[in-house]
Amino acid sequence: MKNKFPFLWVLLGVILINANISAQDDATAKIQPKIMVIPYTSADQSIATELDKNDLARLAISNVKEAFDKRNFPTVDLSAKLRQLRNDKVMELENQTSIKQDLIEISGADMYIETETTINRSSGGNSVTVILSAYDAYTGVSLANKSGVSPRFYTESFEKLVDKAVSEMTDDFMNTLQMRFDDINANGRMLAINITFSEDSEYDMDFEFDDMDMLSDKIENWLEKNSYGSYYHIQGVTATKMIVDEMRVPLKTEDGRNFRISKFVQSFRKYLRKMDIESSRDLQGGRIFITIQ
Amino acid sequence: MKLNKVFFIAFSILIAMGLTNCKSSKFTGQTVLLEKSEAGQLHLKASGYGSTKGESVKNAIQNAFRNVLLHGIPGSNQSTPLLGQNSEKTYKSNKKFLDNLLENNVESFVLEQKNSSYKFFAINDPSSEVELTINLASLRAHLEQNKIIRGFGF
Numbered sequence: 001m002k003n004k005f006p007f008l009w010v011l012l013g014v015i016l017i018n019a020n021i022s023a024q025d026d027a028t029a030k031i032q033p034k035i036m037v038i039p040y041t042s043a044d045q046s047i048a049t050e051l052d053k054n055d056l057a058r059l060a061i062s063n064v065k066e067a068f069d070k071r072n073f074p075t076v077d078l079s080a081k082l083r084q085l086r087n088d089k090v091m092e093l094e095n096q097t098s099i100k101q102d103l104i105e106i107s108g109a110d111m112y113i114e115t116e117t118t119i120n121r122s123s124g125g126n127s128v129t130v131i132l133s134a135y136d137a138y139t140g141v142s143l144a145n146k147s148g149v150s151p152r153f154y155t156e157s158f159e160k161l162v163d164k165a166v167s168e169m170t171d172d173f174m175n176t177l178q179m180r181f182d183d184i185n186a187n188g189r190m191l192a193i194n195i196t197f198s199e200d201s202e203y204d205m206d207f208e209f210d211d212m213d214m215l216s217d218k219i220e221n222w223l224e225k226n227s228y229g230s231y232y233h234i235q236g237v238t239a240t241k242m243i244v245d246e247m248r249v250p251l252k253t254e255d256g257r258n259f260r261i262s263k264f265v266q267s268f269r270k271y272l273r274k275m276d277i278e279s280s281r282d283l284q285g286g287r288i289f290i291t292i293q
Numbered sequence: 294m295k296l297n298k299v300f301f302i303a304f305s306i307l308i309a310m311g312l313t314n315c316k317s318s319k320f321t322g323q324t325v326l327l328e329k330s331e332a333g334q335l336h337l338k339a340s341g342y343g344s345t346k347g348e349s350v351k352n353a354i355q356n357a358f359r360n361v362l363l364h365g366i367p368g369s370n371q372s373t374p375l376l377g378q379n380s381e382k383t384y385k386s387n388k389k390f391l392d393n394l395l396e397n398n399v400e401s402f403v404l405e406q407k408n409s410s411y412k413f414f415a416i417n418d419p420s421s422e423v424e425l426t427i428n429l430a431s432l433r434a435h436l437e438q439n440k441i442i443r444g445f446g447f
Contacts, residue, residue, distance in 0.1 A: 030446075030447040031447070032446040032447055033446070033447065067332060068445075070332075070333070070430065071444070071445035072444065072445065073445045073446055164331075167331040167332050168329050168330070168331065168332070168370075170332050171332045171333065171370035171371065171429065172369075172370055172371070172372055172373075174445065175371065175372070175373050176373070178377075178445055179373060179377070179378060181445075181446060181447055182377055182378055182443075183378075184447060185443075185447055189447075251447055
């Protein structure tokens with residue numbers, strides 16, 4: 001007996017498939033950013049020394065990490081990463097800014113939060129100022145800032161003042177950070193791209209193709225098509241380099257999978273290969289380095 | 294015929310009772326920070342409207358929560374809307390849940406409450422002031438568990 005309603009079966013099948021895809025979308029958890037809390041240090045100060053010697057800095061870091069724990073969000077442990085860095089390269093580096101940068105890179109942190117504590121002494125009592133600053137590790141964009149001053153007391157127990165100041169700040173700081181996360185959720189996360197040339201490369205950014213477009217134009221066209229909402233910002237272009245300091249990419253692909261930066265880079269290299277241009281790449285989280293051969 | 298008359302009169306009485314008992318809740322932004330508090334709490338002062346003490350106190354508490362959800366309380370631990378940047382849209386999308394929360398469940402998130410004296414001046418003036426401490430951490434967790442807002446992160 002012929003099935004009188006083949007169309008209905010097809011429709012049911014389509015509905016079931018869509019429901020399954022939708023369930024998969026919901027089931028694919030988004031990859032969360034890695035966040036590390038570090039003490040503020042100036043160019044000539046060592047992070048390791050600051051952490052070892054400054055009790056108030058350690059306390060402030062611990063309080064901020066506790067705020068993340070309360071929101072069920074784990075953070076990267078600074079002390080463990082410092083130990084790893086010591087094992088790897090500390091004797092080779094004299095520049096403390098390089099060590100700080102290396103620490104952030106080795107940690108794999110996508111974002112870091114600097115905590116700065118300052119003691120204020122006066123005849124009217126002592127207080128503590130705490131400043132929290134959150135940054136994107138790859139683009140350096142500031143994500144959230146909050147400062148607070150504890151009440152004044154005639155006390156040398158600055159730990160309690162730090163505790164009070166941080167406790168009154170963290171909720172609002174976390175809310176601001178969450179607003180940035182909501183923005184990233186809606187408008188994409190940020191990447192940074194550096195495109196350079198190998199020494200023996202026959203190309204440069206001014207290389208002109210038959211259609212009179214330069215290589216920099218072709219790259220920019222690709223960035224425009226492949227950035228989320230066509231949002232990208234070129235810091236600068238020279239004959240030997242293009243620096244894209246901010247480019248937005250989605251958190252998820254159109255089919256609901258987590259967006260992979262490695263696949264994004266692969267797609268860019270394939271585009272270059274179509275123009276007979278070979279390239280190599282180096283990935284550091286959200287920072288991409290492309291070297292054109 | 295007599296029965297119809299009885300039903301008609303009873304029906305009219307019921308309608309009249311319903312109309313006279315209609316309460317229109319007034320929601321305003323009259324919620325301010327009372328004093329800074331530690332993380333996870335809010336110390337607020339809210340004004341309430343109503344022709345009876347019970348009604349105006351309930352309105353004050355509802356006002357406080359509504360302002361926390363939709364507008365945030367400047368200077369407090371929740372200076373931005375708890376429902377996020379698109380708080381109005383989120384409220385509309387979850388109206389049934391949030392209306393029920395405001396009407397029936399908010400008091401479970403009140404840690405402390407102190408009612409000022411009640412004085413009814415006019416229908417457009419607040420008649421009560423309530424100082425309350427809200428368990429912000431618990432309220433946030435409740436909204437996250439019911440998928441009204443997202444958890445911390447992406």
